[in-house]
Amino acid sequence: MIIAFASQRGGVGKTTLALHVAGELARRGKRVALIDADPQESALGWALARAWSERPRRFAIIGLAYETLYREVPDIARANDHVIIDGPPRTARLTHAVLVAADRVVIPVQPGPFDIWTRHEIVDLVKQVQVFKPRLTAAFVTNRVIPGTIIARAMAKPLFRSEIGRLPVEVRQRVLFAECLSRGLLAGELEPQGRAAGDIRRLVSAIGRLRP
Template sequence: MIVAFLNQKGGVGKTTLALHLAGAWARQRKRVTVIDADPQGSALDWSEQRAREKGPRLFGVIGLARDTLHREAPEIARNVDHVVIDGPPRIAGLMRSALLAADLVLVPAQPSPFDGWASGEVLHLIREARIFRPELRARFVLNRCAARTIIARETAEALAEHDPPVLGARIGQRVAFADAARTGQLVFEVDSGGAAACEIMALVAEIESLVR
Protein backbone atom coordinates (compact mmCIF):
# COMPACT_ATOMS: atom_id res chain seq x y z
CA MET A 1 0.00 0.00 0.00
CA ILE A 2 1.31 3.43 -0.98
CA VAL A 3 -0.06 6.47 0.85
CA ALA A 4 0.95 9.98 -0.27
CA PHE A 5 0.57 13.20 1.71
CA LEU A 6 0.22 15.99 -0.85
CA ASN A 7 -0.65 19.66 -0.87
CA GLN A 8 0.82 22.42 -3.00
CA LYS A 9 0.82 24.66 0.09
CA GLY A 10 3.77 24.36 2.43
CA GLY A 11 3.49 24.35 6.21
CA VAL A 12 0.31 22.27 6.46
CA GLY A 13 1.95 19.34 8.26
CA LYS A 14 2.62 16.79 5.53
CA THR A 15 5.89 15.62 7.05
CA THR A 16 4.53 15.37 10.59
CA LEU A 17 1.56 13.27 9.49
CA ALA A 18 3.63 11.09 7.15
CA LEU A 19 6.18 10.26 9.86
CA HIS A 20 3.50 9.52 12.45
CA LEU A 21 1.55 7.24 10.11
CA ALA A 22 4.76 5.37 9.32
CA GLY A 23 5.66 5.16 13.00
CA ALA A 24 2.23 3.85 13.98
CA TRP A 25 2.47 1.11 11.35
CA ALA A 26 6.00 0.25 12.43
CA ARG A 27 4.75 -0.16 16.02
CA GLN A 28 2.30 -2.71 14.60
CA ARG A 29 5.32 -4.63 13.26
CA LYS A 30 4.67 -3.53 9.70
CA ARG A 31 7.61 -2.99 7.38
CA VAL A 32 7.44 0.66 6.32
CA THR A 33 9.49 2.97 4.12
CA VAL A 34 9.00 6.74 4.01
CA ILE A 35 9.87 8.41 0.72
CA ASP A 36 10.91 12.03 1.22
CA ALA A 37 9.83 13.55 -2.09
CA ASP A 38 10.25 17.13 -0.86
CA PRO A 39 13.49 18.80 -1.98
CA GLN A 40 13.63 20.47 1.45
CA GLY A 41 14.23 17.00 2.94
CA SER A 42 12.39 17.47 6.26
CA ALA A 43 11.71 13.75 6.74
CA LEU A 44 15.37 12.98 6.05
CA ASP A 45 16.38 15.65 8.56
CA TRP A 46 14.11 14.02 11.16
CA SER A 47 15.65 10.61 10.45
CA GLU A 48 19.17 11.98 10.80
CA GLN A 49 18.27 13.70 14.07
CA ARG A 50 16.83 10.43 15.37
CA ALA A 51 20.08 8.63 14.51
CA ARG A 52 22.12 11.32 16.32
CA GLU A 53 19.90 10.87 19.38
CA LYS A 54 20.43 7.09 19.08
CA GLY A 55 16.71 6.42 18.81
CA PRO A 56 15.68 2.91 17.70
CA ARG A 57 15.10 2.53 13.97
CA LEU A 58 11.37 2.26 13.31
CA PHE A 59 11.33 2.57 9.52
CA GLY A 60 13.53 3.57 6.62
CA VAL A 61 13.52 7.08 5.11
CA ILE A 62 14.86 7.61 1.61
CA GLY A 63 15.12 10.75 -0.49
CA LEU A 64 13.41 10.49 -3.86
CA ALA A 65 12.50 13.99 -5.01
CA ARG A 66 12.20 13.29 -8.70
CA ASP A 67 9.40 12.82 -11.19
CA THR A 68 10.19 9.13 -11.74
CA LEU A 69 8.51 8.41 -8.40
CA HIS A 70 5.59 6.61 -10.06
CA ARG A 71 8.02 4.03 -11.39
CA GLU A 72 10.30 3.72 -8.37
CA ALA A 73 7.80 3.73 -5.49
CA PRO A 74 5.98 0.55 -6.63
CA GLU A 75 9.35 -1.23 -6.76
CA ILE A 76 10.10 -0.14 -3.20
CA ALA A 77 6.62 -1.27 -2.14
CA ARG A 78 7.36 -4.82 -3.27
CA ASN A 79 9.71 -5.27 -0.31
CA VAL A 80 7.66 -3.65 2.48
CA ASP A 81 4.10 -3.62 3.77
CA HIS A 82 3.53 0.12 3.31
CA VAL A 83 5.18 3.08 1.61
CA VAL A 84 4.40 6.60 2.87
CA ILE A 85 5.26 9.51 0.57
CA ASP A 86 5.98 12.93 2.05
CA GLY A 87 5.16 15.07 -0.96
CA PRO A 88 6.60 18.35 -2.24
CA PRO A 89 5.01 21.79 -2.32
CA ARG A 90 4.39 23.55 -5.64
CA ILE A 91 6.22 21.10 -7.90
CA ALA A 92 3.59 19.84 -10.33
CA GLY A 93 5.75 17.21 -11.99
CA LEU A 94 6.66 15.59 -8.68
CA MET A 95 3.06 15.70 -7.45
CA ARG A 96 1.81 14.11 -10.65
CA SER A 97 4.34 11.32 -10.23
CA ALA A 98 3.33 10.78 -6.59
CA LEU A 99 -0.34 10.66 -7.57
CA LEU A 100 0.34 8.01 -10.17
CA ALA A 101 2.23 5.96 -7.57
CA ALA A 102 -0.26 6.23 -4.69
CA ASP A 103 -3.20 4.05 -3.70
CA LEU A 104 -4.45 6.70 -1.26
CA VAL A 105 -3.78 10.44 -1.31
CA LEU A 106 -4.22 12.48 1.86
CA VAL A 107 -4.37 16.27 1.57
CA PRO A 108 -3.50 17.97 4.86
CA ALA A 109 -5.18 21.34 5.28
CA GLN A 110 -5.51 23.81 8.09
CA PRO A 111 -9.01 25.12 8.87
CA SER A 112 -9.53 28.17 6.70
CA PRO A 113 -12.21 29.68 4.49
CA PHE A 114 -13.19 26.94 2.07
CA ASP A 115 -12.65 28.93 -1.10
CA GLY A 116 -9.12 29.77 -0.06
CA TRP A 117 -7.70 26.36 -0.81
CA ALA A 118 -10.38 23.95 -2.04
CA SER A 119 -9.71 24.81 -5.70
CA GLY A 120 -5.95 24.42 -5.34
CA GLU A 121 -3.62 22.77 -7.79
CA VAL A 122 -3.57 19.48 -5.90
CA LEU A 123 -7.31 18.96 -6.53
CA HIS A 124 -6.81 19.61 -10.23
CA LEU A 125 -3.97 17.09 -10.24
CA ILE A 126 -6.09 14.49 -8.42
CA ARG A 127 -8.82 14.84 -11.07
CA GLU A 128 -6.19 14.56 -13.77
CA ALA A 129 -4.65 11.44 -12.19
CA ARG A 130 -8.05 9.75 -11.98
CA ILE A 131 -8.26 9.80 -15.77
CA PHE A 132 -5.47 7.24 -15.71
CA ARG A 133 -6.20 5.73 -12.30
CA PRO A 134 -9.95 5.91 -11.61
CA GLU A 135 -9.50 3.78 -8.48
CA LEU A 136 -7.33 6.44 -6.80
CA ARG A 137 -8.74 7.34 -3.38
CA ALA A 138 -8.25 10.76 -1.80
CA ARG A 139 -9.24 12.49 1.44
CA PHE A 140 -8.66 15.81 3.14
CA VAL A 141 -7.13 15.75 6.63
CA LEU A 142 -7.80 18.71 8.93
CA ASN A 143 -4.53 19.46 10.70
CA ARG A 144 -3.40 22.06 13.23
CA CYS A 145 -6.95 22.69 14.39
CA ALA A 146 -7.39 25.04 17.32
CA ALA A 147 -9.76 23.46 19.82
CA ARG A 148 -13.48 24.06 19.34
CA THR A 149 -13.15 26.87 16.81
CA ILE A 150 -16.02 27.86 14.57
CA ILE A 151 -13.79 27.90 11.50
CA ALA A 152 -12.71 24.28 12.05
CA ARG A 153 -16.35 23.20 12.30
CA GLU A 154 -17.34 25.22 9.24
CA THR A 155 -14.45 23.84 7.21
CA ALA A 156 -15.37 20.26 8.09
CA GLU A 157 -19.02 20.91 7.24
CA ALA A 158 -18.08 22.48 3.89
CA LEU A 159 -16.02 19.41 3.01
CA ALA A 160 -18.60 16.86 4.13
CA GLU A 161 -20.10 16.54 0.65
CA HIS A 162 -16.92 17.46 -1.21
CA ASP A 163 -14.85 15.23 -3.48
CA PRO A 164 -12.50 14.35 -1.98
CA PRO A 165 -14.26 14.31 1.38
CA VAL A 166 -12.64 15.03 4.73
CA LEU A 167 -11.64 12.43 7.30
CA GLY A 168 -13.47 12.52 10.59
CA ALA A 169 -10.27 12.46 12.67
CA ARG A 170 -8.68 15.85 13.25
CA ILE A 171 -5.23 16.80 14.51
CA GLY A 172 -4.89 19.71 16.91
CA GLN A 173 -2.41 22.56 17.01
CA ARG A 174 -0.08 21.08 19.64
CA VAL A 175 3.46 21.94 20.72
CA ALA A 176 4.02 18.22 21.40
CA PHE A 177 4.69 17.65 17.70
CA ALA A 178 7.46 20.26 17.54
CA ASP A 179 8.95 19.12 20.85
CA ALA A 180 9.11 15.49 19.68
CA ALA A 181 10.55 16.39 16.27
CA ARG A 182 13.49 18.24 17.80
CA THR A 183 14.84 14.96 19.13
CA GLY A 184 13.81 12.76 16.21
CA GLN A 185 10.88 11.27 18.09
CA LEU A 186 7.16 10.77 17.58
CA VAL A 187 4.51 11.97 20.00
CA PHE A 188 3.47 8.48 21.11
CA GLU A 189 7.07 7.77 22.12
CA VAL A 190 7.12 10.86 24.35
CA ASP A 191 3.63 10.59 25.86
CA SER A 192 1.61 7.63 24.63
CA GLY A 193 -1.50 8.76 26.50
CA GLY A 194 -1.31 12.43 25.56
CA ALA A 195 -3.83 14.27 23.42
CA ALA A 196 -1.50 14.46 20.40
CA ALA A 197 -0.82 10.72 20.46
CA CYS A 198 -4.52 9.91 20.83
CA GLU A 199 -5.39 12.12 17.87
CA ILE A 200 -2.73 10.46 15.72
CA MET A 201 -3.93 6.98 16.62
CA ALA A 202 -7.53 7.95 15.74
CA LEU A 203 -6.29 9.24 12.40
CA VAL A 204 -4.31 6.07 11.76
CA ALA A 205 -7.34 3.91 12.55
CA GLU A 206 -9.44 5.83 10.05
CA ILE A 207 -6.72 5.58 7.38
CA GLU A 208 -6.50 1.84 7.98
CA SER A 209 -10.23 1.51 7.41
CA LEU A 210 -9.67 2.98 3.95
CA VAL A 211 -6.69 0.87 2.93
CA ARG A 212 -7.88 -2.56 4.07
Protein backbone atom coordinates in the same frame (compact mmCIF):
# COMPACT_ATOMS: atom_id res chain seq x y z
CA MET B 1 -0.52 0.05 0.75
CA ILE B 2 1.13 3.19 -0.62
CA ILE B 3 -0.14 6.22 1.27
CA ALA B 4 0.85 9.70 0.12
CA PHE B 5 0.52 12.94 2.07
CA ALA B 6 0.12 15.61 -0.57
CA SER B 7 -0.83 19.25 -0.94
CA GLN B 8 0.78 22.02 -2.88
CA ARG B 9 0.35 24.19 0.14
CA GLY B 10 3.39 24.17 2.44
CA GLY B 11 3.18 24.01 6.21
CA VAL B 12 -0.11 22.08 6.41
CA GLY B 13 1.40 19.07 8.16
CA LYS B 14 2.37 16.65 5.37
CA THR B 15 5.72 15.80 6.93
CA THR B 16 4.42 15.69 10.51
CA LEU B 17 1.58 13.33 9.62
CA ALA B 18 3.65 11.20 7.21
CA LEU B 19 6.32 10.56 9.87
CA HIS B 20 3.79 9.82 12.60
CA VAL B 21 1.68 7.52 10.43
CA ALA B 22 4.85 5.65 9.41
CA GLY B 23 5.84 5.40 13.07
CA GLU B 24 2.44 4.13 14.14
CA LEU B 25 2.33 1.47 11.41
CA ALA B 26 5.83 0.37 12.45
CA ARG B 27 4.66 0.21 16.08
CA ARG B 28 1.89 -2.12 14.93
CA GLY B 29 4.58 -4.47 13.62
CA LYS B 30 4.46 -3.50 9.96
CA ARG B 31 7.49 -3.11 7.75
CA VAL B 32 7.41 0.51 6.60
CA ALA B 33 9.42 2.73 4.26
CA LEU B 34 8.92 6.48 4.05
CA ILE B 35 9.80 8.25 0.81
CA ASP B 36 10.80 11.88 1.19
CA ALA B 37 9.59 13.42 -2.08
CA ASP B 38 10.21 16.99 -0.95
CA PRO B 39 13.40 18.63 -2.27
CA GLN B 40 13.57 20.45 1.07
CA GLU B 41 14.20 17.06 2.70
CA SER B 42 12.41 17.70 5.99
CA ALA B 43 11.76 14.00 6.62
CA LEU B 44 15.42 13.22 5.94
CA GLY B 45 16.28 16.03 8.37
CA TRP B 46 14.06 14.36 10.96
CA ALA B 47 15.97 11.09 10.34
CA LEU B 48 19.28 12.88 10.86
CA ALA B 49 18.08 14.43 14.13
CA ARG B 50 16.85 10.99 15.15
CA ALA B 51 20.23 9.41 14.46
CA TRP B 52 21.80 12.02 16.76
CA SER B 53 19.21 11.30 19.44
CA GLU B 54 20.30 7.63 19.37
CA ARG B 55 16.70 6.46 19.28
CA PRO B 56 16.15 3.21 17.39
CA ARG B 57 15.36 3.38 13.70
CA ARG B 58 11.76 2.29 13.20
CA PHE B 59 11.34 2.60 9.44
CA ALA B 60 13.44 3.31 6.38
CA ILE B 61 13.54 6.87 5.03
CA ILE B 62 14.48 7.24 1.38
CA GLY B 63 15.02 10.53 -0.46
CA LEU B 64 13.35 10.39 -3.90
CA ALA B 65 12.44 13.95 -4.80
CA TYR B 66 12.36 13.58 -8.55
CA GLU B 67 9.69 13.31 -11.19
CA THR B 68 10.25 9.65 -12.04
CA LEU B 69 9.92 8.49 -8.43
CA TYR B 70 6.80 6.47 -9.32
CA ARG B 71 9.09 4.08 -11.25
CA GLU B 72 11.00 3.24 -8.06
CA VAL B 73 8.05 2.87 -5.73
CA PRO B 74 6.78 -0.60 -6.81
CA ASP B 75 10.08 -2.26 -5.83
CA ILE B 76 10.08 -0.46 -2.48
CA ALA B 77 6.44 -1.48 -1.96
CA ARG B 78 7.23 -5.15 -2.59
CA ALA B 79 9.86 -5.08 0.14
CA ASN B 80 7.51 -3.45 2.71
CA ASP B 81 3.99 -3.76 4.10
CA HIS B 82 3.41 -0.02 3.67
CA VAL B 83 5.07 2.84 1.86
CA ILE B 84 4.40 6.38 3.06
CA ILE B 85 5.21 9.28 0.74
CA ASP B 86 5.86 12.74 2.15
CA GLY B 87 4.92 15.04 -0.73
CA PRO B 88 6.46 18.34 -1.79
CA PRO B 89 4.87 21.78 -1.67
CA ARG B 90 4.24 23.85 -4.84
CA THR B 91 5.83 21.80 -7.64
CA ALA B 92 2.89 20.35 -9.58
CA ARG B 93 5.01 17.88 -11.56
CA LEU B 94 6.52 16.32 -8.47
CA THR B 95 3.12 16.17 -6.77
CA HIS B 96 1.77 14.53 -9.93
CA ALA B 97 4.51 11.87 -9.70
CA VAL B 98 3.58 11.28 -6.04
CA LEU B 99 -0.09 10.79 -6.94
CA VAL B 100 0.82 8.39 -9.75
CA ALA B 101 2.82 6.32 -7.25
CA ALA B 102 0.13 6.20 -4.54
CA ASP B 103 -2.89 4.02 -3.71
CA ARG B 104 -4.29 6.48 -1.16
CA VAL B 105 -3.76 10.21 -0.90
CA VAL B 106 -4.34 12.12 2.31
CA ILE B 107 -4.53 15.90 1.92
CA PRO B 108 -3.94 17.77 5.18
CA VAL B 109 -5.78 21.06 5.49
CA GLN B 110 -5.61 23.57 8.29
CA PRO B 111 -8.58 25.48 9.60
CA GLY B 112 -8.74 28.83 7.86
CA PRO B 113 -9.85 30.44 4.63
CA PHE B 114 -6.54 30.16 2.82
CA ASP B 115 -6.62 26.38 2.70
CA ILE B 116 -10.21 26.47 1.58
CA TRP B 117 -9.32 28.62 -1.43
CA THR B 118 -6.19 26.78 -2.48
CA ARG B 119 -7.56 23.26 -2.22
CA HIS B 120 -8.71 23.32 -5.86
CA GLU B 121 -5.17 22.85 -7.13
CA ILE B 122 -4.66 19.51 -5.44
CA VAL B 123 -8.22 18.37 -6.17
CA ASP B 124 -7.65 19.04 -9.88
CA LEU B 125 -4.39 17.10 -9.83
CA VAL B 126 -6.05 14.15 -8.09
CA LYS B 127 -8.84 14.15 -10.69
CA GLN B 128 -6.33 14.21 -13.54
CA VAL B 129 -4.52 11.17 -12.18
CA GLN B 130 -7.79 9.34 -11.43
CA VAL B 131 -8.62 9.45 -15.17
CA PHE B 132 -6.04 6.72 -15.80
CA LYS B 133 -5.86 5.42 -12.22
CA PRO B 134 -9.47 5.16 -11.03
CA ARG B 135 -8.54 3.21 -7.90
CA LEU B 136 -6.62 6.16 -6.46
CA THR B 137 -8.53 7.22 -3.36
CA ALA B 138 -8.13 10.67 -1.83
CA ALA B 139 -9.38 12.24 1.38
CA PHE B 140 -8.84 15.46 3.27
CA VAL B 141 -7.83 15.44 6.90
CA THR B 142 -8.10 18.50 9.08
CA ASN B 143 -4.89 19.19 10.98
CA ARG B 144 -3.97 21.70 13.70
CA VAL B 145 -7.53 22.07 14.91
CA ILE B 146 -7.97 24.30 17.95
CA PRO B 147 -11.32 23.22 19.39
CA GLY B 148 -13.90 25.81 20.23
CA THR B 149 -12.62 28.43 17.81
CA ILE B 150 -14.90 30.02 15.25
CA ILE B 151 -12.49 29.02 12.53
CA ALA B 152 -12.64 25.37 13.62
CA ARG B 153 -16.44 25.46 13.46
CA ALA B 154 -16.35 27.14 10.06
CA MET B 155 -14.27 24.23 8.76
CA ALA B 156 -17.17 21.91 9.38
CA LYS B 157 -19.05 23.21 6.35
CA PRO B 158 -17.86 24.69 3.08
CA LEU B 159 -14.47 23.09 2.65
CA PHE B 160 -15.81 19.67 2.07
CA ARG B 161 -18.46 20.32 -0.52
CA SER B 162 -15.98 18.77 -2.87
CA GLU B 163 -15.69 15.55 -4.87
CA ILE B 164 -13.09 14.47 -2.36
CA GLY B 165 -14.31 13.43 1.06
CA ARG B 166 -12.88 14.02 4.48
CA LEU B 167 -11.62 11.48 6.98
CA PRO B 168 -13.93 11.28 10.01
CA VAL B 169 -11.07 12.20 12.35
CA GLU B 170 -9.07 15.34 13.01
CA VAL B 171 -5.60 16.05 14.31
CA ARG B 172 -5.44 18.82 16.84
CA GLN B 173 -2.89 21.55 17.33
CA ARG B 174 -0.44 20.03 19.83
CA VAL B 175 2.97 21.36 20.83
CA LEU B 176 4.29 17.81 21.05
CA PHE B 177 4.04 17.38 17.26
CA ALA B 178 6.13 20.51 16.66
CA GLU B 179 8.77 19.37 19.16
CA CYS B 180 9.00 15.94 17.57
CA LEU B 181 9.65 17.28 14.08
CA SER B 182 12.79 19.16 15.04
CA ARG B 183 14.12 16.51 17.44
CA GLY B 184 13.73 13.34 15.39
CA LEU B 185 11.12 11.92 17.75
CA LEU B 186 7.57 10.61 17.60
CA ALA B 187 4.76 11.76 19.86
CA GLY B 188 3.92 8.17 20.79
CA GLU B 189 7.45 7.59 22.07
CA LEU B 190 7.38 10.60 24.38
CA GLU B 191 3.79 10.16 25.56
CA PRO B 192 2.45 6.74 24.56
CA GLN B 193 -0.88 7.38 26.26
CA GLY B 194 -0.98 11.03 25.24
CA ARG B 195 -3.53 12.81 23.11
CA ALA B 196 -1.20 13.37 20.17
CA ALA B 197 -0.55 9.64 19.94
CA GLY B 198 -4.31 9.07 20.13
CA ASP B 199 -4.90 11.44 17.20
CA ILE B 200 -2.40 9.45 15.14
CA ARG B 201 -3.87 6.04 16.05
CA ARG B 202 -7.31 7.25 14.95
CA LEU B 203 -5.85 8.74 11.76
CA VAL B 204 -4.13 5.44 10.86
CA SER B 205 -7.34 3.50 11.47
CA ALA B 206 -9.35 5.95 9.33
CA ILE B 207 -6.82 5.68 6.47
CA GLY B 208 -7.08 1.91 6.73
CA ARG B 209 -10.83 2.15 6.18
CA LEU B 210 -10.46 4.23 2.98
CA ARG B 211 -11.68 2.21 0.02
CA PRO B 212 -11.30 2.83 -3.71
